[in-house]
Amino acid sequence: MKKKKISLFDWINSCLMAGMMLVMLFPFWYCVAGSLNDGSDYLKGGVYLWPRIFTMANYQAVFRDKTIFHSMMISVAKTLLGSVSCLFVTALAAYAMCRPHLKGRKIYAVFMTLTMYFSGGLIPYFLVIKTLHLYDNFLVYIIPGLFSVWNMIIIRTFFSDLPDSLIESAKIDGAGEYRIFFQIVLPLSKPVLATVMLFSLVGHWNSYFDSMMYTSSMSLQTIQLFLKKMITDPGAASGLASSAAMAIPEAARKVTPQTIKLAAMIVTSMPIICVYPFLQKYFVKGMTVGAVKG
Amino acid sequence: MKSKRKFQEQLVLQSMVLPALLALLVFAYIPMYGVVIAFKDFDITMGISASPWVGLKHFKTFLVDPELWNVMRNTLILNVLGTLVCFPAPIILAVLINEMPTGRFKKTSQTVSYLPHFLSWVIFAGLILEMLRPNGIVSDFCVKLGIFDSPVNFMAKGSWFYMIFVIASLIKGLGYGSIIYVAALTGVDEEIYEAAKMDGCSRFQRIWHIALPSIRGTIAVMLILQIGSILNTGIEQIFMFQNVMNIQFSETLDTYVYKVGIAQGRMAYSAAVGLLKSIVSVILLVIANTASKKITERGLF
Numbered sequence: 001m002k003k004k005k006i007s008l009f010d011w012i013n014s015c016l017m018a019g020m021m022l023v024m025l026f027p028f029w030y031c032v033a034g035s036l037n038d039g040s041d042y043l044k045g046g047v048y049l050w051p052r053i054f055t056m057a058n059y060q061a062v063f064r065d066k067t068i069f070h071s072m073m074i075s076v077a078k079t080l081l082g083s084v085s086c087l088f089v090t091a092l093a094a095y096a097m098c099r100p101h102l103k104g105r106k107i108y109a110v111f112m113t114l115t116m117y118f119s120g121g122l123i124p125y126f127l128v129i130k131t132l133h134l135y136d137n138f139l140v141y142i143i144p145g146l147f148s149v150w151n152m153i154i155i156r157t158f159f160s161d162l163p164d165s166l167i168e169s170a171k172i173d174g175a176g177e178y179r180i181f182f183q184i185v186l187p188l189s190k191p192v193l194a195t196v197m198l199f200s201l202v203g204h205w206n207s208y209f210d211s212m213m214y215t216s217s218m219s220l221q222t223i224q225l226f227l228k229k230m231i232t233d234p235g236a237a238s239g240l241a242s243s244a245a246m247a248i249p250e251a252a253r254k255v256t257p258q259t260i261k262l263a264a265m266i267v268t269s270m271p272i273i274c275v276y277p278f279l280q281k282y283f284v285k286g287m288t289v290g291a292v293k294g
Numbered sequence: 295m296k297s298k299r300k301f302q303e304q305l306v307l308q309s310m311v312l313p314a315l316l317a318l319l320v321f322a323y324i325p326m327y328g329v330v331i332a333f334k335d336f337d338i339t340m341g342i343s344a345s346p347w348v349g350l351k352h353f354k355t356f357l358v359d360p361e362l363w364n365v366m367r368n369t370l371i372l373n374v375l376g377t378l379v380c381f382p383a384p385i386i387l388a389v390l391i392n393e394m395p396t397g398r399f400k401k402t403s404q405t406v407s408y409l410p411h412f413l414s415w416v417i418f419a420g421l422i423l424e425m426l427r428p429n430g431i432v433s434d435f436c437v438k439l440g441i442f443d444s445p446v447n448f449m450a451k452g453s454w455f456y457m458i459f460v461i462a463s464l465i466k467g468l469g470y471g472s473i474i475y476v477a478a479l480t481g482v483d484e485e486i487y488e489a490a491k492m493d494g495c496s497r498f499q500r501i502w503h504i505a506l507p508s509i510r511g512t513i514a515v516m517l518i519l520q521i522g523s524i525l526n527t528g529i530e531q532i533f534m535f536q537n538v539m540n541i542q543f544s545e546t547l548d549t550y551v552y553k554v555g556i557a558q559g560r561m562a563y564s565a566a567v568g569l570l571k572s573i574v575s576v577i578l579l580v581i582a583n584t585a586s587k588k589i590t591e592r593g594l595f
Contacts, residue, residue, distance in 0.1 A: 177310065
């Protein structure tokens with residue numbers, strides 16, 4: 001193998017990439033350092049790279065707080081139930097849409113794609129939610145999102161690449177459509193199902209607008225909405241800090257609204273950060289398939 | 295006998311699409327019908343059909359709404375600025391990534407660049423806001439460089455809002471936006487590059503004359519989509535950066551529809567504003583598509 005000369009262009013390019021990575025990672029690093037720092041000391045400023053006075057008190061406060069725990073559980077329930085039910089309904093529809101003898105297939109396809117371009121808008125949608133008594137109901141996180149046209153297109157693309165003979169031979173053996181779907185098609189489609197599932201999980205975990213718009217009681221708020229309130233409303237964060245101080249008296253001075261907020265942010269992003277590097281190839285695959293088809 | 299089996303089989307298949315169709319009917323098509331409240335004096339106790347028709351009253355109110363110009367200005371400035379900065383950036387990144395030698399460094403760069411996209415707007419905006427605090431790192435840095443004499447609260451200056459918003463969108467979307475262009479670039483035939491190299495083509499010439507023209511179609515499609523959504527400003531994003539000090543610069547059509555409709559309860563009026571926005575968006579999309587078809591011979595539909 002011939003050794004390639006590293007040109008000036010390559011050097012500049014590498015530097016640009018390193019700079020780009022720094023910009024992407026630094027905000028996160030900065031806040032991790034802040035969250036590990038003593039609260040009242042942090043307010044003096046100047047904590048950039050490493051905590052000046054190290055403490056775990058902020059994280060202890062976050063893990064002991066009942067409101068945070070409850071919102072986390074709501075988020076977990078919403079994310080898991082929402083994603084699994086959406087995947088199920090969407091994959092089922094995608095399978096039927098692949099079967100050539102489904103009557104009305106063309107009309108259904110138009111019926112589905114139209115919704116990608118037109119929508120009634122926020123207010124009429126809100127009225128539907130209200131009329132169905134889904135407002136301030138946990139099911140509002142699940143039912144409206146049961147079917148996703150976008151995901152259906154991705155899954156259908158994969159299904160239609162499966163060999164027809166597979167399904168036909170199962171049929172000759174007397175298997176019904178549901179049996180074929182569950183026992184043959186689904187097990188063969190793990191890669192695409194994983195991709196769609198991941199998109200759905202991340203979307204559910206990250207959104208806060210649904211919680212803000214369609215729920216009003218504290219018991220239904222997701223962790224993202226809780227954090228949003230802490231970040232944009234200083235009063236909310238100081239309430240949290242004082243309740244933390246009551247729970248752990250010895251940590252009272254170490255925890256301030258600023259630092260406890262940072263710790264809560266880091267904890268909430270952990271599921272994504274931990275899972276992301278291992279699964280990103282699925283994300284990229286899904287994005288490329290979706291883009292090519294759409 | 296056989297036809298009965300066929301009928302049963304058809305029923306089974308129909309039962310598989312039924313839940314999906316029902317979900318769309320209820321949550322996509324009924325709201326589309328609900329848009330008629332834009333032409334009615336909607337009273338929630340009377341319901342949609344019983345409320346009296348008022349024609350274009352709400353649209354006329356919107357045209358003389360004192361908030362109108364503010365809202366339109368912000369929506370357009372944020373989007374035009376955003377497009378100018380955030381549209382070319384992923385293309386440049388994709389070209390640079392494509393020029394990198396395959397290896398771990400290239401992979402890591404890509405992985406890291408996608409990361410902000412997967413953080414929620416709450417977390418990501420929270421990180422940015424933390425850096426912009428009066429004695430946060432950005433303010434300290436500016437003071438040290440002598441740009442300001444005393445610590446600055448960036449979020450308290452309304453006019454900074456545009457810049458902060460656009461930079462935040464840029465960082466969050468840069469890597470993810472590049473995926474589709476990288477995919478298009480890897481599809482370019484390696485032989486063309488080799489031939490160009492033989493002919494003494496420089497690195498920049500290769501980028502300019504081979505790489506970019508070969509992804510022209512992808513760029514056109516993405517641009518059409520961008521123009522079609524020129525009135526959209528991510529509502530989750532705006533609400534994270536909006537505060538009482540910058541409201542004059544941060545109120546956009548999306549947040550206005552939310553505030554008027556949900557917080558003030560003027561639902562019919564808000565639906566009218568929303569409808570107007572959708573109509574303009576569709577028109578823009580069609581215009582952009584036609585223009586693109588004329589120029590690059592590629593379009594969305």
